[in-house]
Amino acid sequence: MFIVWRKEWINEYESPWSVFEKVSLANHISRTEILKTLGNDEVKKIRNNLFTNNRRELIELRGFDSNILKQYLGEDLSILNKSVISTILKPVKYYQEPIRTWFPQSLYWCPECIKRGYHSWLHQFSLVHSCPIHQIELLSSCPKCLNPIPFLLSDCALNEPFTCKCGFKLADFGSTPWSQWKMKIEIADASVFKWIEQGKRDDSNRFLFTPQVSSIQHFTLEPRVKSKYFFNVKVALRQDYLYRDEFKNDLYNENSRCFKAIDQYIRKKFIKKHLKCILMLQELRKNENEEFPPICPYAYAYVFWKQTLLGREHFYNNLVISRRRPGITVVTELIESIIDDYKTKLFAHTNLSIYDNREMFNWVLNRVTSELCLNYFYEWLKIAVEGAEQISVPNRDKIDIMLQNSIPRAILKHNSDVRHNQRIEIMLPSVARTINLNEFKCPLSTKTMKKLLFKMNTFKPLSVAMRIYENSSDENKRIESYVNQYVAKLRI
Ligand SMILES: [Zn+2]
Ligand SMILES: [Zn+2]
Ligand SMILES: [Zn+2]
Structure with missing residues (x-):
């Protein structure tokens, strides 16, 4: 099989998600066909094309064959992934979090970048909440039907390339889409820039924080408190x-x-x-x-x-x-x-x-x-x-x-x-x-x-019980049931 592809269509920090969408668009082939063509021996053996998410994942590209990727795309995407991910995670390389903490399972994208067919690992990085290039908020669900898109090579939420099942087009290319695909990536967000620069230095500083509630911008704030x-x-x-x-x-x-x-x-x-x-x-x-x-x-x-x-x-x-x-x-x-x-x-x-x-x-x-x-x-x-x-x-x-x-x-x-x-x-x-x-x-x-x-x-339950112990009148029983009901409403 021959596929239309140029190595320069893979841009800096680009994730395999948009690479494969572009492959699909340029060659009129489905995502399943991509996996079948670029997949490893195990994937090729699967007859009914029912691939688990494990084979469709885009971080380690476990379902793919390195040599075939290189042969078709001019680049071994799994090596490229490793290098980009390690650059992004360098400032927190001492963290022992599961990879999903840093790169969540559903797609985060920039509505502007995606128009040019570009999805970045930086968009997918959980500490980044706005596009480092356009500085606008990232999306995590389709603007029309509000459904999320999994960060997988999967048809389950998508129709045509760059198109949600509901018909919403994340990108709409003309007759020669690839004319726009080569991009110069300029990071405008100072905190993202600093983050990456910081990773290049091997220092002994450590950040202690909870990734789930943090944002990359917080790391460049002036420290408010300094200890003794x-x-x-x-x-x-x-x-x-x-x-x-x-x-x-x-x-x-x-x-x-x-x-x-x-x-x-x-x-x-x-x-x-x-x-x-x-x-x-x-x-x-x-x-x-x-x-x-x-x-x-x-x-x-x-x-x-x-x-x-x-x-x-x-x-x-x-x-x-x-x-x-x-x-x-x-x-x-x-x-x-x-x-x-x-x-x-x-x-x-x-x-x-x-x-x-x-x-x-x-x-x-x-x-x-x-x-x-x-x-x-x-x-x-x-x-x-x-x-x-x-x-x-x-x-x-x-x-x-x-x-x-x-x-x-x-x-x-x-x-x-x-x-x-x-x-x-x-x-x-x-x-x-x-x-x-x-x-x-x-x-x-x-x-x-x-x-x-x-x-x-x-009228604590114990004192009410004492009352009944001393005098089990109907009146005291009525009080007991009232108190119990009241206390039950305030029970956590
Ligand atoms: Zn953008
Ligand atoms: Zn939709
Ligand atoms: Zn009060």
């Missing part, structure tokens, strides 16, 4: 020190200290005037023969923030912090796995396992934990007015989303060698916190209500 210098470096006596009780207790105590500081901050900033409201909610106070009074939105946000963060079962039980139980490494149990993830990264990206720089380790973890806890409180503030009014709490799935929204945006820059006196820099993208506290109406703000509070009795 760290001195107390000792050589760890045993390399397994991080598995030992001494280390775990230290981690727990630091986390506890950190949580208390954030708790104090929130109380001072938001809760100062609502301590009674908190008491009322937590102690389930109300007048005899009356319904529960309305919930104060500040108390609502605070109590449920704290209950869930500490991983407690009931909001009406005491939320004090106790000594570490075996198996537990942090006070803030809800975010244990996120903290753990940062801890693992920090150890993997440095020589912390040999040199015990506890001071630096704690500083970093506390910084991340504080931001996480505070973000999570804002998530509760967002839903507090509605939740308090409707006497309802989010379910576990919703809490998970709130937690995802709370993952720190901060990017910490530190050195891989923790023996060095170093200054940790933090790039902190601004987060829009759109909470209108004017909508927060505290039902207890009137003096009479405050006085009333002390005449109210507590």
Whole structure:
């Protein structure tokens, strides 16, 4: 078989996705035929053309034969891929994330570049959200039918070359499409340019961040916070020190200290005037023969923030912090796995396992934990007015989303060698916190209500059970069922 192709139609940083679309267009052959023609022996053996995504993937090009690619396209695309991907990932080469974290499974493209048949690895790179050439937002779904397109050599979302199943044309070429295919790639976005330049230098700086919530622009922000210098470096006596009780207790105590500081901050900033409201909610106070009074939105946000963060079962039980139980490494149990993830990264990206720089380790973890806890409180503030009014709490799935929204945006820059006196820099993208506290109406703000509070009795499930134990009257049973219903509405 002969195919129409010129090597120069493969542009800098170009992904195989657009290369194959162009092959398909220039030769009037389907994507399946491309795979069949350029595929390896295994693919060629498959008779019914039912290829799994594993054979259609475009990162390693596992379904293709290197020699045939070179023979037909003048370039071994799998070698080209490797080189481009390694250039892009160089600044984070110490990360042990799965490749899908950096190059997601669905296609991201620039509406302008695609008009010239160009899709770039830089578009597909998860930290890039706007086209480095045109500086316009990337698309990840068809503008007409809103369906995503998989980053695969696949017909499942596409029709003709560069055309969605719904008929929308991502690119519309005239009679000689290839006249436009050779492009000069000029990166206009300074942060992308810096990112690639930085990869060329082999330095010992390390970025600590969560890829899923980060953007390449954040890496070039002026650092907002700089740490002090760290001195107390000792050589760890045993390399397994991080598995030992001494280390775990230290981690727990630091986390506890950190949580208390954030708790104090929130109380001072938001809760100062609502301590009674908190008491009322937590102690389930109300007048005899009356319904529960309305919930104060500040108390609502605070109590449920704290209950869930500490991983407690009931909001009406005491939320004090106790000594570490075996198996537990942090006070803030809800975010244990996120903290753990940062801890693992920090150890993997440095020589912390040999040199015990506890001071630096704690500083970093506390910084991340504080931001996480505070973000999570804002998530509760967002839903507090509605939740308090409707006497309802989010379910576990919703809490998970709130937690995802709370993952720190901060990017910490530190050195891989923790023996060095170093200054940790933090790039902190601004987060829009759109909470209108004017909508927060505290039902207890009137003096009479405050006085009333002390005449109210507590109706915690345990005290109601005691009432029944002492006197199992119908009235007490009715109260019990009312209280149980109320508490069930606020159960997470
Ligand atoms: Zn573009
Ligand atoms: Zn479409
Ligand atoms: Zn209040």
